[in-house]
Amino acid sequence: MSTFQAPKGTFDLIPPDSAVYLAVREAMSAGARRAGYGYVETPAFESTALFKRGVGESSDIVTKEMYTFTTRGDVSLTLRPEGTASVVRAVLQHNLDKGALPVKLCYSGSYYRYEQPQKGRYRHFSQVGAEALGVEDPLLDVELITLAVDAFKDLGLRQVRLLLNTLGDKECRPVYRAALQEFLRGLDLDEATRARIEINPLRVLDDKRPEVQAQLADAPALPDFLCDACKAYHEEVRTLLSIGGVAFEDDPKLVRGLDYYTRTTFEFVHDGLGAQSAIGGGGRYDGLSEELGGPPLPSVGWALGVDRTVLALEAEGVADVAPDTRRVQVFAVPMGEAARHLLFGLVLDLRRAGVDADFAFGGKGLKGAMKAADRSGARYALVAGERDLAADVVQLKDLVSGEQIPVALDEIIPTIKEKLS
Numbered sequence: 001m002s003t004f005q006a007p008k009g010t011f012d013l014i015p016p017d018s019a020v021y022l023a024v025r026e027a028m029s030a031g032a033r034r035a036g037y038g039y040v041e042t043p044a045f046e047s048t049a050l051f052k053r054g055v056g057e058s059s060d061i062v063t064k065e066m067y068t069f070t071t072r073g074d075v076s077l078t079l080r081p082e083g084t085a086s087v088v089r090a091v092l093q094h095n096l097d098k099g100a101l102p103v104k105l106c107y108s109g110s111y112y113r114y115e116q117p118q119k120g121r122y123r124h125f126s127q128v129g130a131e132a133l134g135v136e137d138p139l140l141d142v143e144l145i146t147l148a149v150d151a152f153k154d155l156g157l158r159q160v161r162l163l164l165n166t167l168g169d170k171e172c173r174p175v176y177r178a179a180l181q182e183f184l185r186g187l188d189l190d191e192a193t194r195a196r197i198e199i200n201p202l203r204v205l206d207d208k209r210p211e212v213q214a215q216l217a218d219a220p221a222l223p224d225f226l227c228d229a230c231k232a233y234h235e236e237v238r239t240l241l242s243i244g245g246v247a248f249e250d251d252p253k254l255v256r257g258l259d260y261y262t263r264t265t266f267e268f269v270h271d272g273l274g275a276q277s278a279i280g281g282g283g284r285y286d287g288l289s290e291e292l293g294g295p296p297l298p299s300v301g302w303a304l305g306v307d308r309t310v311l312a313l314e315a316e317g318v319a320d321v322a323p324d325t326r327r328v329q330v331f332a333v334p335m336g337e338a339a340r341h342l343l344f345g346l347v348l349d350l351r352r353a354g355v356d357a358d359f360a361f362g363g364k365g366l367k368g369a370m371k372a373a374d375r376s377g378a379r380y381a382l383v384a385g386e387r388d389l390a391a392d393v394v395q396l397k398d399l400v401s402g403e404q405i406p407v408a409l410d411e412i413i414p415t416i417k418e419k420l421s
């Protein structure tokens with residue numbers, strides 16, 4: 001143990017679990033790549049103003065959870081709490097919106113939020129995201145939702161539910177917001193919640209406390225306020241999901257924690273996770289580009305939580321998501337200095353020939369080296385000592401059957417390749 005530990009709310013990914021994370025990220029982005037989403041990578045920190053404007057001054061993320069610092073040049077920067085604002089910034093900066101639309105992008109990386117850590121909620125976490133920018137078409141919303149549903153399915157998850165809602169647009173949402181505020185102001189609520197009514201009343205609907213929920217039964221509901229265009233758009237999304245065989249649950253109370261959403265919003269929840277059940281979420285953000293000083297760029301996207309998805313796999317007992325990359329096929333055990341040179345060269349050649357191979361480094365004795373060979377998961381060990389070298393052979397030992405045969409040096413690689421095929 002050293003004096004230092006990873007900071008609160010963070011953790012190291014180490015083998016063998018790290019292989020599961022890699023496999024989950026891969027499964028989450030593979031479908032998007034096949035559907036024409038190109039890979040985008042943006043900096044881990046951005047101008048603080050980008051997130052204030054993008055994610056929204058009234059969101060918990062901006063008011064409480066950002067890692068913000070001032071540089072030596074007196075510039076305020078923030079570790080990215082999410083990916084969408086950065087992606088829109090990059091699209092506008094590089095004029096991708098002037099080319100063919102939609103611009104389809106996917107990404108994978110670390111995000112940072114100063115939250116109270118608990119199981120499934122970390123200060124440094126990992127997301128895979130996909131965004132389709134510049135086109136208002138319900139088919140795109142459904143394409144994205146389906147990509148996420150299929151990714152979870154491919155990973156072997158069965159208990160994922162899709163919650164669906166619409167938040168209206170800049171025509172109808174303000175009318176609803178005013179009606180909701182009026183209703184909420186008449187309730188018996190504590191001071192912090194009363195303050196929230198004025199800043200972000202929709203978030204009050206999300207309050208988990210039973211005494212608050214009890215008062216919300218007769219709250220005005222957004223579906224009653226939707227304008228015709230939003231209603232038709234949402235109906236089309238629902239119809240298309242049904243055509244695509246994607247099960248969903250209408251959840252008029254689904255309010256996302258970021259202010260940029262318009263129309264379609266959705267969340268993927270897993271029931272085996274307790275409080276932090278959202279394993280992914282997303283929706284439309286038709287006004288975000290304009291909020292950031294760009295042209296109108298109606299867009300939709302999602303981000304899936306890698307850490308929580310790994311927990312969901314554990315909760316469902318899904319094993320074998322990832323091969324343990326520490327396992328090799330062949331392990332070389334030299335006895336003596338001359339054999340070290342010869343076998344090391346052979347290991348390099350085996351790797352070049354496409355065989356996963358490892359070596360007993362550090363001059364271990366035969367017993368220790370054979371133990372390392374067993375631990376490596378290798379099917380075969382290559383063993384050689386002075387007598388073998390003199391005869392131009394290497395002993396090929398099958399670590400499962402224990403059988404050992406001498407093989408001529410120039411026959412080793414083809415023999416192993418044949419045995420492994």
Ligand code: HAM
Pocket residue numbers: 081082083084113115120121122123124125126127129130131257258278279280281282283284285300301302303304305306307308
């Ligand atoms: P979000 O709902 O804030 O959306 O995050 C997406 C997912 O990231 C969550 O469902 C959760 O699985 C994971 N996540 C969030 N915070 C944490 C945390 N503290 N610890 C562990 N996992 C976490 C967004 O970030 C939007 N940018 C999604 C989006 C893309 N909307 C449109 N495009």
